[in-house]
Amino acid sequence: xxxxxxxxxxxxxxxxxxxxxxxxxxxxxxxxxxxxxxxxxxxxxxxxxxxxxxxxxxxxxxxxxxxxxxxxxxxxxxxxxxxxxxxxxxxxxxxxxxxxxxxxxxxxxxxxxxxxxxxxxxxxxxxxxxxxxxxxxxxxxxxxxxxxxxxxxxxxxxxxxxxxxxxxxxxxxxxxxxxxxxxxxxxxxxxxxxxxxxxxxxxxxxxxxxxxxxxxxxxxxxxxxxxxxxxxxxxxxxxxxxxxxxxxxxxxxxxxxxxxxxxxxxxxxxxxxxxxxxxxxxxxxxxxxxxxxxxxxxxxxxxxxxxxxxxxxxxxxxxxxxxxxxxxxxxxxxxxxxxxxxxxxxxxxxxxxxxxxxxxxxxxxxxxxxxxxxxxxxxxxxxxxxxxxxxxxxx
Numbered sequence: 001x002x003x004x005x006x007x008x009x010x011x012x013x014x015x016x017x018x019x020x021x022x023x024x025x026x027x028x029x030x031x032x033x034x035x036x037x038x039x040x041x042x043x044x045x046x047x048x049x050x051x052x053x054x055x056x057x058x059x060x061x062x063x064x065x066x067x068x069x070x071x072x073x074x075x076x077x078x079x080x081x082x083x084x085x086x087x088x089x090x091x092x093x094x095x096x097x098x099x100x101x102x103x104x105x106x107x108x109x110x111x112x113x114x115x116x117x118x119x120x121x122x123x124x125x126x127x128x129x130x131x132x133x134x135x136x137x138x139x140x141x142x143x144x145x146x147x148x149x150x151x152x153x154x155x156x157x158x159x160x161x162x163x164x165x166x167x168x169x170x171x172x173x174x175x176x177x178x179x180x181x182x183x184x185x186x187x188x189x190x191x192x193x194x195x196x197x198x199x200x201x202x203x204x205x206x207x208x209x210x211x212x213x214x215x216x217x218x219x220x221x222x223x224x225x226x227x228x229x230x231x232x233x234x235x236x237x238x239x240x241x242x243x244x245x246x247x248x249x250x251x252x253x254x255x256x257x258x259x260x261x262x263x264x265x266x267x268x269x270x271x272x273x274x275x276x277x278x279x280x281x282x283x284x285x286x287x288x289x290x291x292x293x294x295x296x297x298x299x300x301x302x303x304x305x306x307x308x309x310x311x312x313x314x315x316x317x318x319x320x321x322x323x324x325x326x327x328x329x330x331x332x333x334x335x336x337x338x339x340x341x342x343x344x345x346x347x348x349x350x351x352x353x354x355x356x357x358x359x360x361x362x363x364x365x366x367x368x369x370x371x372x373x374x375x376x377x378x379x380x381x382x383x384x385x386x387x388x389x390x391x392x393x394x395x
Contacts, residue, residue, distance in 0.1 A: 044312075050123040055092025056387035060367045061314025063264050063287050065125050065230065067095045069361055069386040071316065073372040074098035077110035085114060088379045092386075094124050097290075097370055099236055100220055101131035108223035116225045126229050128220040129236035129268060134243055136212050138188035140203045141195050160187075160194035169240075169272040174300045178270060178292065178322045180330040186271050189239035196242070209248035210255075217261055231288055232256075233266040240272055241279030250285045264288060270319065273297075274304040281311045290316040290370065294323035295342055295359050295395070309365040317360045317369045321353035321382075327372075345395040351381065358385040362392055 047064045051057065057066040072085055074097050085096070098107045108128065115121045145153060164170055169186065177183055192203075213234060221227065234253070235243050244267055256262040266288035269276035273291035280286040281304075289308060293301055294317070308315055324339050326332060339352045346355040360369050371382040 049125060050089060050092060050094035052092035055094075055383070057092075057094075058367045059314070060125075060316075061288055061308075062312040063231070063314055065095075065314075067125060067368050068093045068383075069368050070357065070383050071095035071097060071368045071370050073318075073370045074102045074107040074111070075372045076374045078103055078106040079109045079113055082110045082113055084373050084375050084379050085111075087376055088373055088383060089114075089120070089123060091379065091383050093383065095127070095368065096124050097127050098220075098224070099129035099131045100216060100223075101129075101236065105219070105223050108220055112223055112225035121226055125231065126224065126226060127231040127233065127266065128217075128224070128229055129232065130213055130216045130234035131236045133209075133212060133216075133235040134189060134237070134239060136206075136208050137203060137243070137246070138192050140206065140208070141192040141199065142188065144199050144202060145191060145195065156191065156194045160190040163193055164190055167272070167275060169275065174274075174297055175271065176292070176294075176296060176319075176323070177331065178319050178326070180328055182270065185237070186239045189243060193240060193242050205248070209246060210252040213249070213252040214256075217256060221261065228260055229262045231264045231266050232262045233268045233288070233290065236268055237271075238267050238269045238276045238280075241275050244276060244280045244283060244286065250283075253285075266290065266314075268318070274301045277301070277304040277308055277315075281308050281313050286313060288314040288316065290318050292319040293317040293360065293366070294320050294356060295345060296323045296338065305363070305365050314367045315365060317363075317366050320360045320369045321356045321371065324352040324356055341395045345393050346390065347393060354381055354385060357382060358388055358390060359392065361385060361388070362390065 044059070044062055044064045046059060046066045048057075048066045051066070056069045058069060059065065060067045070093065072088055072093055072095065077085060077098065096111050098111055100108060102108070111126070115124075115126070145156065148156075164186070169175060217229070217232065220229070232253070234249050238244055250265075253262060253265045264287040265285060267276065267280050267286055268290040270292045273293065277289050277291050280289050291301065293305070305315055324334060324342055326334060342352055342355050342359070346359050348355070350358070357369050357371065360366055371378070373379045373382065
């Protein structure tokens with residue numbers, strides 16, 4: 001039975017992959033994104049799933065995917081909490097986002113309960129992430145760091161902080177805390193960055209990078225009960241440009257694409273989203289980026305988003321509503337001035353998170369916003385912004 005199942009699985013992957021090659025124009029797969037012209041962009045054939053008249057859709061860069069303007073975040077999803085996602089599908093939502101880190105795999109298993117029906121799998125674009133990938137690089141550098149004398153360690157730490165200061169990644173108005181402990185999440189990455197000039201020869205090219213990616217994808221495929229991902233993001237939560245410039249990422253995904261297990265490569269970033277986005281575009285390897293983007297930090301991201309749009313890299317805005325709302329008790333209450341400012345920009349009788357989504361979707365260079373749909377009320381409220389056009393006011 002297992003051999004028969006594996007054969008069916010492989011045939012389906014091959015079918016999906018062959019379909020993708022005919023559905024998406026060839027230039028979009030073979031041409032460097034920095035050289036894509038407007039004419040080539042227009043040649044990309046849109047790929048539709050679960051198209052419904054009450055939902056609005058936008059193309060996700062050169063993937064050709066026509067995604068609902070509001071897509072489904074993975075935090076609230078589990079094997080016992082997914083009915084609200086099926087309601088969202090009925091309303092035209094067609095993109096699921098998840099990661100192994102969400103609920104220690106429970107989010108992927110929750111989606112798996114929906115996707116075990118092949119008819120429903122064909123209605124959505126499915127994205128997962130390579131959670132924990134950045135720790136591979138950081139652990140290797142930390143092992144070297146721990147073996148060094150204290151004087152060298154002190155110099156490396158100073159270099160790391162100077163690098164952060166020069167880049168302005170901690171600058172108020174650009175860096176915002178979206179979850180408890182986020183302020184410490186860049187520390188290991190910049191320690192690694194500060195060591196690259198002297199020790200990268202001991203880290204670069206490690207087989208651990210590709211092994212981690214392959215194992216992560218296999219586990220995610222099993223939990224989501226599917227044969228392939230329409231998109232996978234690596235790293236999950238990149239902290240700096242260096243983390244998207246790891247050749248083993250591209251090599252691993254080239255192999256996964258040939259196997260029909262993943263169709264497109266993306267990246268997500270909460271910290272230094274503009275720096276990571278610029279670097280991802282420059283690689284020519286990334287098709288999609290999901291970055292922290294909201295009415296608080298938009299001035300810092302505008303140039304990077306324009307650059308990504310010109311390169312035909314799809315953008316999904318995340319942490320959009322977390323500018324004015326949070327489920328983390330440790331971060332409550334959020335500063336009142338944020339909601340007050342948003343109310344001036346988006347007048348009207350709507351909840352602040354809904355206004356935040358509506359604000360983001362006025363940017364035509366954004367393909368979608370991602371929303372955690374905790375229950376039926378969240379579904380109805382947050383999906384209501386799709387297709388709405390408003391005149392933004394000065395805050």
